[in-house]
Amino acid sequence: MNPKNKPITILMAEDNATDVMLTKEALAHAKLLNSLHVVDDGIEALDFLYRRGKYTTAPRPDLILLDLNMPRKNGQEVLAEIKADPKLKHIPVVILTTSKAEEDVVKAYGLYANCYVIKPVDFDVFAEVVRSIQQFWFSVVTLPPA
Numbered sequence: 001m002n003p004k005n006k007p008i009t010i011l012m013a014e015d016n017a018t019d020v021m022l023t024k025e026a027l028a029h030a031k032l033l034n035s036l037h038v039v040d041d042g043i044e045a046l047d048f049l050y051r052r053g054k055y056t057t058a059p060r061p062d063l064i065l066l067d068l069n070m071p072r073k074n075g076q077e078v079l080a081e082i083k084a085d086p087k088l089k090h091i092p093v094v095i096l097t098t099s100k101a102e103e104d105v106v107k108a109y110g111l112y113a114n115c116y117v118i119k120p121v122d123f124d125v126f127a128e129v130v131r132s133i134q135q136f137w138f139s140v141v142t143l144p145p146a
Contacts (some may be wrong), residue, residue: 011061013045025131042073
């Protein structure tokens with residue numbers, strides 16, 4: 001569980017600016033003390049996680065929100081790399097995507113995604129989804145130390 005005074009560090013890999021804005025608003029609406037870091041493609045997500053290039057001082061995220069449909073390296077490829085790395089595989093990865101395709105769901109869980117959430121279109125529903133993610137991962141579950 002997260003101590004109440006420690007901000008949650010979240011890495012969001014998302015190339016849709018509207019979805020990023022909605023997520024920021026939903027996190028603020030949920031009153032979750034957080035530090036949200038956003039990257040807009042899979043290569044940058046891995047650079048952030050491996051602290052390469054402009055991310056040499058990047059913090060280790062407590063949670064990764066990962067879109068599947070991103071440029072340069074898609075979410076499935078990023079997820080496979082994260083879960084294959086002993087130093088990263090313990091970080092919870094929430095697939096947050098518009099894809100309802102059964103093959104995407106099956107493949108994500110086959111690559112050890114921690115959960116798969118389809119982005120709702122309605123802001124209030126989206127905010128509730130983000131609150132639910134926050135509640136589950138930071139109030140119910142005990143995570144390993146970073």
